[in-house]
Amino acid sequence: xxxxxxxxxxxxxxxxTIHALCATITLSAAICLRAFTAHAEATxxxxxxxxxxxxxxxxxxxxxxxxxxxxxxxxxxxxxxxxDNDGTLxxxxxxxxxxxxxxxxxxELAPQHxxxxxKEPFASLLKGDVKGALSGGERAILEIVTATHxxxxxxxxxxxxxxxxxxxxxxTTQQLYTTMVYQPMLELLQYLRANGFKTFIVSGGGIEFMRxxxxxxxxxxxxxxxxxxxxxxxxxxAGKPVLIRLPEIDFINDKAGKPVGIHSRIGRRPIAAxxxxxxxxxxxxxxxxxxxxxxxxxxxxxxxxxEWSYDRESKVGRLDKGLAEAAAKGWTVVDIKRDWRVIYxxxx
Amino acid sequence: xxxxxxxxxxxxxxxxTIHALCATITLSAAICLRAFTAHAEATxxxxxxxxxxxxxxxxxxxxxxxxxxxxxxxxxxxxxxxxDNDGTLxxxxxxxxxxxxxxxxxxELAPQHxxxxxKEPFASLLKGDVKGALSGGERAILEIVTATHxxxxxxxxxxxxxxxxxxxxxxTTQQLYTTMVYQPMLELLQYLRANGFKTFIVSGGGIEFMRxxxxxxxxxxxxxxxxxxxxxxxxxxAGKPVLIRLPEIDFINDKAGKPVGIHSRIGRRPIAAxxxxxxxxxxxxxxxxxxxxxxxxxxxxxxxxxEWSYDRESKVGRLDKGLAEAAAKGWTVVDIKRDWRVIYxxxx
Numbered sequence: 001x002x003x004x005x006x007x008x009x010x011x012x013x014x015x016x017t018i019h020a021l022c023a024t025i026t027l028s029a030a031i032c033l034r035a036f037t038a039h040a041e042a043t044x045x046x047x048x049x050x051x052x053x054x055x056x057x058x059x060x061x062x063x064x065x066x067x068x069x070x071x072x073x074x075x076x077x078x079x080x081x082x083x084d085n086d087g088t089l090x091x092x093x094x095x096x097x098x099x100x101x102x103x104x105x106x107x108e109l110a111p112q113h114x115x116x117x118x119k120e121p122f123a124s125l126l127k128g129d130v131k132g133a134l135s136g137g138e139r140a141i142l143e144i145v146t147a148t149h150x151x152x153x154x155x156x157x158x159x160x161x162x163x164x165x166x167x168x169x170x171x172t173t174q175q176l177y178t179t180m181v182y183q184p185m186l187e188l189l190q191y192l193r194a195n196g197f198k199t200f201i202v203s204g205g206g207i208e209f210m211r212x213x214x215x216x217x218x219x220x221x222x223x224x225x226x227x228x229x230x231x232x233x234x235x236x237x238a239g240k241p242v243l244i245r246l247p248e249i250d251f252i253n254d255k256a257g258k259p260v261g262i263h264s265r266i267g268r269r270p271i272a273a274x275x276x277x278x279x280x281x282x283x284x285x286x287x288x289x290x291x292x293x294x295x296x297x298x299x300x301x302x303x304x305x306x307e308w309s310y311d312r313e314s315k316v317g318r319l320d321k322g323l324a325e326a327a328a329k330g331w332t333v334v335d336i337k338r339d340w341r342v343i344y345x346x347x348x
Numbered sequence: 349x350x351x352x353x354x355x356x357x358x359x360x361x362x363x364x365t366i367h368a369l370c371a372t373i374t375l376s377a378a379i380c381l382r383a384f385t386a387h388a389e390a391t392x393x394x395x396x397x398x399x400x401x402x403x404x405x406x407x408x409x410x411x412x413x414x415x416x417x418x419x420x421x422x423x424x425x426x427x428x429x430x431x432d433n434d435g436t437l438x439x440x441x442x443x444x445x446x447x448x449x450x451x452x453x454x455x456e457l458a459p460q461h462x463x464x465x466x467k468e469p470f471a472s473l474l475k476g477d478v479k480g481a482l483s484g485g486e487r488a489i490l491e492i493v494t495a496t497h498x499x500x501x502x503x504x505x506x507x508x509x510x511x512x513x514x515x516x517x518x519x520t521t522q523q524l525y526t527t528m529v530y531q532p533m534l535e536l537l538q539y540l541r542a543n544g545f546k547t548f549i550v551s552g553g554g555i556e557f558m559r560x561x562x563x564x565x566x567x568x569x570x571x572x573x574x575x576x577x578x579x580x581x582x583x584x585x586a587g588k589p590v591l592i593r594l595p596e597i598d599f600i601n602d603k604a605g606k607p608v609g610i611h612s613r614i615g616r617r618p619i620a621a622x623x624x625x626x627x628x629x630x631x632x633x634x635x636x637x638x639x640x641x642x643x644x645x646x647x648x649x650x651x652x653x654x655e656w657s658y659d660r661e662s663k664v665g666r667l668d669k670g671l672a673e674a675a676a677k678g679w680t681v682v683d684i685k686r687d688w689r690v691i692y693x694x695x696x
Contacts, residue, residue, distance in 0.1 A: 077569060154611060198571075211615045221425060222615030223546075224571075232611060234604040234630055241630070241637050243611050250612075256582040263502060263580060263591050264598075265613060267559045267570030282582055282589070289589050 045191040047341070048184040054297070054339045057332040058188065061295040065271060066195050072293045076196035080270040082262060082283060083189070085203035085210060085227075087276035087317040088299055089218060090181045093308040095130070095316060097177055098209050101164050103130065105148035113147075122147070146247040150230055154208065154243040161212045178217050179347075184340045188274075189218055197272070200224045202262055204254035204279050208245075226261045228253045254279045259286035271295065277317040281325060288329070296331040298322050303337040393539040395689070396532040402645070402687045405680040406536065409643040413619060414543050420641045424544035428618040430610060430631060431537070433551035433558060433575075435624035435665040436647055437566060438529045441656040443478070443664060445525055446557050449512050451478065453496035461495075470495070494595040498578055502556065502591040509560045526565050527695075532688045536622075537566055545620070548572045550610055552602035552627050556593075574609045576601045602627045607634035619643065625665040629673060636677070644679040646670050651685040 049055040065074040086092035106116075106125050116122035121133035121140035134140055149157065170177055189199050201210060201220055207227030214220050231248040234241065253261040259282050262270065273280070273287035276299040288294035300319060301308050312320040326333050336343070397403040413422040434440040454464075454473050464470035469481035469488035482488055497505065518525060537547050549558060549568055555575030562568050579596040582589065601609040607630050610618065621628070621635035624647040636642035648667065649656050660668040674681050684691070 077563075080571075207612075207615070215425075223428075223613065225615065229612060232608055234607045234634070236633070241607065241633050243607060259582045259589065259591060260580055264555075264577060265571065267555070267573065285584070285589050286582070 045194065046184070046187050048187055048346075050339055050341050052339055054332050054334045057295075058191075058297070061272065061293070062192070062195050065293060074271055074292055078268060078271065078292065079192075079195070079197040080200065080266060080268050081192050081197045081272040082200045082202040082226075082266075082270045082274070082287070083185070084275040084277070084280045084283070085201050085205055085214075087301065088182075088274055088280075089185050089201070090177065091307065092317045093310070094171065096205065097170075098205050099144075100168070100171070101161070101209065102144050102148045104164055104168060105160060106144065109147065142249075145230075149206065149209075150245045150247040152245055154232060154245060157208060157245055158212050161209055165213045175344075178213060179345055181217055181345050182340075183342050183345050185274075186218065186345060189220070192272070193219070198224065200226060200262075200266060200270075202226045202253065202258055202273075202283060204228055204252070204257075206230075207253075226253055226265045228257075256282045258283035262286065269294075273297070274299070275322070276301065277319050278322050279317075281322045284322070284331065285325075288331070296326070296329070297334060298326050298331060299334045299336065302335050303340075303343070305337075306343045307336060309337075393542065394532070394535050396535055396694075398687055398689050400687055402680050402682045405643075406539075406645070409620065409641070410540070410543050413641060422619055422640055426616060426619065426640065427540075427543070427545040428548065428614060428616050429540050429545045429620040430548045430550040430574075430614075430618045430622070430635070431533070432623040432625070432628045432631070433549050433553055433562075435649065436530075436622055436628075437533050437549070438525065439655065440665045441658070442519065444553065445518075446553050447492075448516070448519070449509070449557065450492050450496045452512055452516060453508060454492065457495065490597075493578075497554065497557075498593045498595040500593055502580060502593060505556055505593055506560050509557055513561045523692075526561060527693055529565055529693050530688075531690050531693050533622075534566065534693060537568070540620070541567070546572065548574060548610075548614060548618075550574045550601065550606055550621075550631060552576055552600070552605075554578075555601075574601055574613045576605075604630045606631035610634065617642075621645070622647070623670070624649065625667050626670050627665075629670045632670075632679065633673075636679070644674070644677070645682060646674050646679060647682045647684065650683050651688075651691070653685075654691045655684060 046055060046058070064070055064072045065079065067073060083089055086096055090097065103125055106122060110116055110122075110126055113122070116126060121136050121143055124130075124132035125144070133144070136143075165178060168177065169175060170180060173180060192199055199218075199220055201214060201218070201224065203210065203226070205227050207225055207229045210225050210227055211222040214225055215222060229250045231246040231250045232243045233246055235244055236242075251257065251261065255278070258280065262283065269290040269292070270283075270287045271290075271292050272295040273283050274297045275281075275283060280298070284296035284298070288296045298319065300323070301310050301317070303309060310317065311323065312318065323333070325331070334340070394403060394406070412418055412420045413427065415421060431437055434444055438445065451473055454470060458464055458470070458474055461470070464474060469484050469491055472478075472480035473492070481492075484491075513525060516525065517523060518528060521528060540547055547568055549562060549566070549572065551558060551574070553575050555573055555577045558573050558575055559570040562573055563570060577598045579594045579598045580591045581594055583592055584590075599605065599609065603626070606628065610631065617638040617640070618631075618635045619638075619640050620643040621631050622645045623629075623631060628646070632644035632646070636644045646667065648671070649658050649665070651657060658665065659671065660666065671681070673679070682688070
């Protein structure tokens with residue numbers, strides 16, 4: 001847009017004011033035009049999102065940080081977006097899928113461990129009593145993790161994960177887990193990447209449980225996955241270097257561990273963060289308290305019919321403090337029932 | 349190239365053989381042609397490298413993994429290259445530059461610590477007796493690191509690093525440290541990236557000491573830096589989330605720690621690794637023992653006139669076992685005096 005107003009007869013001060021005004025109008029028009037285009041692009045890019053406040057907030061934020069003339073413009077290298085996995089990119093009911101993997105491994109390993117028949121938490125697990133097994137609390141979980149996730153090379157563990165993810169079915173839907181990823185979130189990942197964002201997973205789940213399949217399923221490469229991890233040790237066995245998985249926790253990437261993991265692994269503060277539980281709260285706080293604009297979004301599981309409905313009282317993925325803080329700070333909350341047109345990945 | 353040979357009168361078997369032969373010749377010609385082009389590109393891309401075995405080995409490896417028809421072709425996403433920093437991308441004499449930063453911080457902090465006048469290792473340091481200070485071994489180093497690297501927020505520490513790197517001069521060259529980075533290695537980083545590689549720093553040095561400046565100096569973003577680190581803790585102070593640097597070592601990214609750090613942070617095995625000391629040996633072993641082709645290179649400091657000359661007996665950056673293993677396994681060894689036309693970054 002060119003400013004065609006002839007300011008020849010105006011005083012110098014007035015001329016300057018008019019020029020400044022023209023420049024502002026030109027800039028605003030450019031932003032408007034780009035925002036309008038961005039809106040059209042986004043609508044076609046997020047087809048599984050119903051029109052509403054959540055979708056609009058995403059589109060507005062992306063426009064704000066990507067339009068070069070915008071005062072909130074963020075250079076592409078700094079457009080870091082972090083996503084929780086369980087409950088955010090795929091479900092976490094009736095229990096974390098990694099726990100279902102561990103239970104599967106316990107059954108596979110049982111013939112080599114006759115003592116498990118009478119030893120908890122394995123005895124209960126082998127009878128199908130998951131609740132009883134987990135009544136042992138953190139110690140029981142640690143025993144299950146140690147038995148199923150350690151004492152082998154990293155390549156062997158990866159093989160077990162691959163085999164399970166390619167064949168195991170979810171207990172209630174009877175679908176492959178990788179088909180149960182959320183279609184609206186796949187579109188969101190793609191939309192952000194198309195707008196120059198680098199997308200990371202920042203999950204409380206095991207980093208090596210996710211890496212074998214997330215690149216194919218979410219388009220997120222292994223080096224952009226942050227998760228909880230156990231210690232590994234470098235050894236040369238029969239002339240061949242291997243990494244051995246030790247029965248020791250290295251890092252728990254949950255709650256206040258998420259900003260720590262993000263800082264340690266990425267070294268930049270995200271400008272957008274997506275979660276669904278109180279375990280993501282600190283990540284959202286960290287993301288929204290930098291110098292750059294920060295976008296925070298919680299997914300609220302509200303659709304018992306198409307998926308699951310749970311929040312403040314849930315043992316898995318509790319969302320309680322997070323809902324309160326989102327309301328207080330004006331963060332975006334996705335109501336699945338209202339905001340998502342479809343739930344699971346479209347069949348290709 | 350089309351195979352114009354008329355096989356009409358030949359037997360079917362002969363015809364098949366001829367067709368196979370033609371296909372092979374066509375493929376070989378394509379590889380040859382691409383290798384030739386790659387060679388020409390590389391020669392112009394690595395102007396500070398003298399022609400010789402080291403440069404040739406780099407060019408040959410890159411051609412092998414990037415030519416689509418090559419049996420050793422590696423898809424771009426898996427072209428991970430890892431670089432040590434001290435002694436590989438910039439010097440490490442007369443001592444690690446991070447130690448010089450720490451000594452600078454001790455002097456800056458001394459007025460707040462009158463007790464340091466009589467307390468080792470600080471008393472020796474403040475008298476300029478670095479050797480005496482470091483005679484306390486690991487404990488002395490840990491005390492210096494704790495005093496200069498912890499007890500502050502991550503943003504405060506970053507500020508100290510930035511201030512130092514922008515102003516401090518090297519004790520013998522009197523140059524800014526960022527001008528002492530190796531020109532041939534800058535060209536190599538660029539050459540690999542132009543060929544689809546993702547370049548990472550994998551250093552024994554502090555990750556947060558490197559991140560503030562390596563993107564500008566090496567073109568390597570913070571999320572592609574792996575280093576040693578101290579623990580940090582998330583806290584909300586006066587309503588503002590901060591990360592506090594604690595006086596506890598989190599991870600030492602050296603020797604057998606390098607493959608561990610690579611696995612934990614990248615989650616893929618590199619196909620090329622570059623180092624200069626025995627601290628890099630395990631990284632080179634790990635890189636060359638996967639299913640993919642793996643390239644390993646040691647830089648041998650042989651040029652006392654233009655830089656420094658040291659190897660088997662050096663206290664800093666000792667290269668002893670590494671030289672033996674490189675010879676045994678046919679790894680590439682750069683002789684700086686012979687292979688590098690210039691040493692430090694060209695002034696732009």
